[in-house]
Amino acid sequence: MRSVVTILTIAAFASVPLWLRDPYLMNALITTGIFIIAAMSLNLLLGFTGQLSLGHVAFFGIGAYVSALTSLGFDVGLPGGFRVVHDPWPPFAGFVLAIIISGLCGYFVGRLSFRVRGAYFVIVTISFAEVVRLVALNWVELTQGPLALTNIPPMALSLPGFGELALHTKLQNYYLVLVVAVAAYLLITRLVRSHFGRAMRGLMANETLAVSVGIDVTKTLTLAAVISAGIAGAAGSLYAHYIRIIDPEVFAFINTVTMVIMVITGGKGSLAGTIIGGLVFGLMPIVLRPIMAPEAQWIAYGGVLIAILFVLPRGIVPSLTQRLSRPHGKTAAVGRVAFAEHSAKEHA
Amino acid sequence: MSEFLQHLVNTLVLGGTYALLGIGLTLIFGIMNVVNFTHGVLYTFGAYVMFIVVHQLGLNFFLALPVAVVAGWILGAVIELTLLRPLRGSDIDTTMLVMIGAWIAMQSGALWIWGGVAKSVATPFPEAPLVLGPVSVSWLRLFVLAAAGLLIVVTYLLINRTRLGCAMRATFQDEDTASLMGVNVDLIYTSTFAIGSSLAAAAGALLGPVYVISPQMGDLAAVKAFAIVILGGLGNITGAVIGGFILALAEELGAGYVSSGYRDAMGFLIIIAVLIFKPTGLFARSERIG
Numbered sequence: 001m002r003s004v005v006t007i008l009t010i011a012a013f014a015s016v017p018l019w020l021r022d023p024y025l026m027n028a029l030i031t032t033g034i035f036i037i038a039a040m041s042l043n044l045l046l047g048f049t050g051q052l053s054l055g056h057v058a059f060f061g062i063g064a065y066v067s068a069l070t071s072l073g074f075d076v077g078l079p080g081g082f083r084v085v086h087d088p089w090p091p092f093a094g095f096v097l098a099i100i101i102s103g104l105c106g107y108f109v110g111r112l113s114f115r116v117r118g119a120y121f122v123i124v125t126i127s128f129a130e131v132v133r134l135v136a137l138n139w140v141e142l143t144q145g146p147l148a149l150t151n152i153p154p155m156a157l158s159l160p161g162f163g164e165l166a167l168h169t170k171l172q173n174y175y176l177v178l179v180v181a182v183a184a185y186l187l188i189t190r191l192v193r194s195h196f197g198r199a200m201r202g203l204m205a206n207e208t209l210a211v212s213v214g215i216d217v218t219k220t221l222t223l224a225a226v227i228s229a230g231i232a233g234a235a236g237s238l239y240a241h242y243i244r245i246i247d248p249e250v251f252a253f254i255n256t257v258t259m260v261i262m263v264i265t266g267g268k269g270s271l272a273g274t275i276i277g278g279l280v281f282g283l284m285p286i287v288l289r290p291i292m293a294p295e296a297q298w299i300a301y302g303g304v305l306i307a308i309l310f311v312l313p314r315g316i317v318p319s320l321t322q323r324l325s326r327p328h329g330k331t332a333a334v335g336r337v338a339f340a341e342h343s344a345k346e347h348a
Numbered sequence: 349m350s351e352f353l354q355h356l357v358n359t360l361v362l363g364g365t366y367a368l369l370g371i372g373l374t375l376i377f378g379i380m381n382v383v384n385f386t387h388g389v390l391y392t393f394g395a396y397v398m399f400i401v402v403h404q405l406g407l408n409f410f411l412a413l414p415v416a417v418v419a420g421w422i423l424g425a426v427i428e429l430t431l432l433r434p435l436r437g438s439d440i441d442t443t444m445l446v447m448i449g450a451w452i453a454m455q456s457g458a459l460w461i462w463g464g465v466a467k468s469v470a471t472p473f474p475e476a477p478l479v480l481g482p483v484s485v486s487w488l489r490l491f492v493l494a495a496a497g498l499l500i501v502v503t504y505l506l507i508n509r510t511r512l513g514c515a516m517r518a519t520f521q522d523e524d525t526a527s528l529m530g531v532n533v534d535l536i537y538t539s540t541f542a543i544g545s546s547l548a549a550a551a552g553a554l555l556g557p558v559y560v561i562s563p564q565m566g567d568l569a570a571v572k573a574f575a576i577v578i579l580g581g582l583g584n585i586t587g588a589v590i591g592g593f594i595l596a597l598a599e600e601l602g603a604g605y606v607s608s609g610y611r612d613a614m615g616f617l618i619i620i621a622v623l624i625f626k627p628t629g630l631f632a633r634s635e636r637i638g
Contacts, residue, residue, distance in 0.1 A: 052441050116623050118440055119383045123574050124623050127616035130571065134616075138609035253567070257448060264445060295460035302453025306431065309446050313438070 013178055017171050025286065026170040032282025033177040034239050037184050039262040040274050041231035046260070047269030048192050049224050050204035051117075055109070055125030057256040058132045059229040062105055063098035063236025064246050065136065065143060068152045070094035071241070076142045090164070091155045095237045102233020103226045110225030114218060126253065133251035148247035155241040173242050180238060184231045185271055191227060200224055261305050267315025276316055350482030355600040359593065361489040362600065364496030365551045367592030369569060370576030371503055371585050372547030378583020379520045379540045381440060385447040386427060387548050388570025389454045392563060394420050394549030395556030396462060399469050409472050413495060413553050420549020421542045428541035433534065451570075458563040466560040492554045499550055503543070504585060516540060520583050548573070568612055575615035578622050581629025591630070594618075 020026060042056045073088040113124040136143045143149065155176060156166040167173050191197055199220045202210040211217055240246050262281050266273025281301070288297045312319045369391065376384045394416040401412035431450055435443055473487040507513035518526040519536045527533045552566070559565070576595055580587025595615055603611035622629065 052444070112620070112624055116627050119377070119381075119444070120578070120623050120627060122383065122444065123578065123619055126571070127575075127619040131613055131616045131620070134610060134613045138607065254452075257452065260445065260448070293460065295456045298456035299453045299460065302449040302451070302456065305449035305452070306446050309442055309449070310434070313442060 010178075010182055014175070017174055023170060026174060028283060028286055030170060030173050030177055030242060031239075032278060033174070033181055034235050034242065035258060035282055036262065036275055036278035037177070037181050037235040037238070038232045039259040039278050040181075040184055040188060040271055041228040041235070042259045043263045043268065043271060043274045044188050044191070044224055044228045044231075046263055047267075048197065048200045048204065049221055051114070051221065052122050052260075053125040053225075053228075054122050054253070054256050054260065055127070055129035056228075056232060056259055057251055057253070058109075058125075058129035059102045059106060059232035060236040060239070060255065061129075061132065061136070061246075061248075061251040063102045063233025064240035064250055065149070065236075066101045066233070067091070067094035067098040067237035068149045068240040068246055069142070070097050071153050072149060072151070074142055090158065091153050091241050092157060094241075095155065095234065098233040098237035099230045100233075102236070103230035106225045106227075106229025107222060109229070110222040111218070114221045114225070126256075129251060129253070129256065133248050136248040136251060143248070146247060148245050149240075150245045152240050152244045152246070154244065155238070167241075177238055177242075180234060184234070185275075187227070187231070188271060196220060196223060261301065264305070264315060265308050267318040270315065270317040273315050273317030351604065354483045355604050356597075357483045357485050359596045359600045361485065361493045363593035363596035364493045364500070365555050365592075366572060366576055366596050367589040368496050368499055368547050368551040368554075369573040370580060370588035370592045371500065372544035372551075373573040374577045374580060374583055374585065374588045375507075375516075375540050375547075376544040377577055379516060380432070380537055382432060382541075383440065383444040383447065384541075384544070385444065385451040385570065386454065387544070387573050388566030388568075389451050389458070390420050390424065390545045390548035390566070391552035391555075391569040392455070392458055392561075392566035393423060394552030395469075395561045395565060396458065396552075397549065398553040398556050399467055399561055402469055409469075409557075413550065416549045416553035417499075417546045421546035423549070424542040424545020425538055427545070428538045432537070432541065436534075436537075455563055455566070462563065464563065466562040468560050469557040471557050488558060492558060495554055496551070499547065500589060503547065506543070507585060512536075512539060568615075571619075572615045575619045578619050579630055584629065587629060594630075 016029065017026070020029075038056070038060050041059075042053065045051050045053050045056075069086070070089050071091045071094040073086050075083065075085045077083050109125070109128055113121055113128070116124060137145055139145070140147075154167050155173070156164045158164050167176055192200065199210070199215045202213075202215055203217060203220060207217065236250070239250070258281065262278040263274050264277070265280060266275065266277030281304075284301075285297060288300060292300065308315070314322075369387070372390075373384060373387050376382055376387070397416040397419045398412045401407050401415050402409055407415075427450060431446055432443060435446060471488050473491065477484040477486045478490065505513075507516060515526065515531045515536050516539070518529065518531055519533055519540075523533055526536075548569075551569070555569075556565075572595060576588055576591040579591030579594055580589070595618060598614040598618060599611050602614045
């Protein structure tokens with residue numbers, strides 16, 4: 001049943017370019033898709049380990065810069081008179097490197113910031129993203145600083161026997177994003193249903209108890225951080241090669257907030273929810289644009305985020321599935337919340 | 349050497365307002381356990397109140413500061429009553445996300461109302477700075493330091509010498525027991541948020557004329573406030589004051605001797621370093637406030 005729904009959903013998304021010809025809407029769908037990939041990777045941390053990382057855009061941005069610099073080449077001086085010269089590589093190598101380097105950054109940031117929890121974890125992750133942004137802004141020799149990296153080549157796939165296929169059109173990029181999104185979805189789904197997924201949820205429900213039954217906290221959380229950062233890096237790489245210009249604004253805190261809003265709206269711990277939340281918030285500007293000034297749109301975003309937290313605190317998909325499957329499920333939910341609160345207090 | 353002395357003088361002036369920002373946030377964070385992302389917006393709000401009072405109402409510069417404090421107090425109380433009181437008892441992530449939503453909406457509102465063009469406030473102080481041997485400091489900055497110092501002392505006395513302050517400290521230690529002893533915890537929460545917000549607005553009103561006023565000015569201020577709170581330890585007013593001066597010193601020396609582009613990175617680096625090596629803050633007395 002579940003896989004039938006998945007296949008039908010993929011087929012529905014794959015059929016979109018057949019009936020949607022408007023380039024403006026296609027563009028919105030592609031960028032929304034890229035953000036949904038990043039938001040799904042954030043959901044792995046937020047929804048399955050319970051760690052609210054507000055520095056997630058750092059991995060997205062690192063992926064974008066790594067991929068762009070790999071395909072553009074660079075020549076920078078390092079302290080001590082060394083020079084690093086790199087000749088341009090094909091964009092696909094950039095894509096792979098973006099995943100690897102973002103994943104490594106996820107490893108180091110995870111090892112450092114998982115020493116603290118709650119509000120402190122949030123603030124460390126924000127700080128990390130801001131430091132990376134300031135480096136991107138100030139290391140002009142490598143990143144061009146505020147002048148931006150321009151003329152980034154489009155993503156190209158090398159097919160045996162066909163040579164290089166550069167993805168110039170929106171149609172090609174749409175399918176590329178769709179393929180990566182499906183891959184990310186399947187990877188995360190497999191992971192959370194595995195042994196590690198159970199360990200993550202155990203940690204989220206009650207860390208002390210999880211430790212006492214032998215779950216290795218650091219290993220579990222770090223693995224989640226590495227995979228999450230790697231997927232975010234892949235999304236960043238897609239973004240760089242689609243938009244084809246990136247500047248340090250890619251690290252803006254508002255981009256993290258956009259991902260968080262997508263996850264919270266759809267529901268923490270629900271990948272389908274992230275897709276729905278992502279489509280709602282990614283396509284909302286198209287609906288609002290004719291009737292509202294850009295500043296007013298952002299006021300509406302803030303208002304919608306608050307409203308969702310007040311009305312559907314668990315997000316659209318978990319609230320709906322609960323309402324559909326268990327009409328009398330309310331008492332059970334209250335019990336669970338009370339237990340979580342209790343364990344949180346114990347932990348504090 | 350004279351360059352270093354000048355950095356120290358600048359540190360003193362900057363540190364005073366940072367301390368104000370930090371005290372406001374450490375009270376809210378410590379007593380209410382709310383990660384207050386609207387703190388930076390209140391800072392921006394205070395600066396715009398200053399601008400409106402001086403330029404649009406044409407009133408006295410010195411009158412604008414108390415007006416900003418009162419306006420910040422009212423806005424803080426409104427935020428607490430509408431957004432935080434209904435969510436009392438929910439987990440810290442939920443209130444944090446609600447505060448993020450409020451921050452986005454309010455900052456965009458400021459952008460909508462006042463536009464993105466930076467504004468400056470005219471001050472009654474002479475242009476020529478006060479020169480003392482090798483260092484010089486503008487009269488405006490001296491006024492900022494004095495006003496910040498006054499507000500810090502008033503807040504300290506409020507927390508440590510009044511019944512309200514006593515109730516706030518009791519709530520910080522144990523909410524349930526304080527409530528059993530007859531403390532109106534709801535009132536304490538609203539007061540705490542209002543006081544913290546008025547201090548942020550005061551900091552904005554003081555620093556606004558020193559720099560320029562723009563809707564985004566509060567973003568960095570909020571992060572700096574978090575850095576100060578983490579440095580000083582949760583709910584620790586003395587720690588927040590010292591933390592404010594340490595952050596100002598780190599920024600001044602970082603900008604002066606490393607690179608001015610990394611001035612704003614100092615706060616973030618301090619946050620990362622303190623949380624990794626000494627997560628309870630440098631002056632931890634986690635059981636006390638005041």
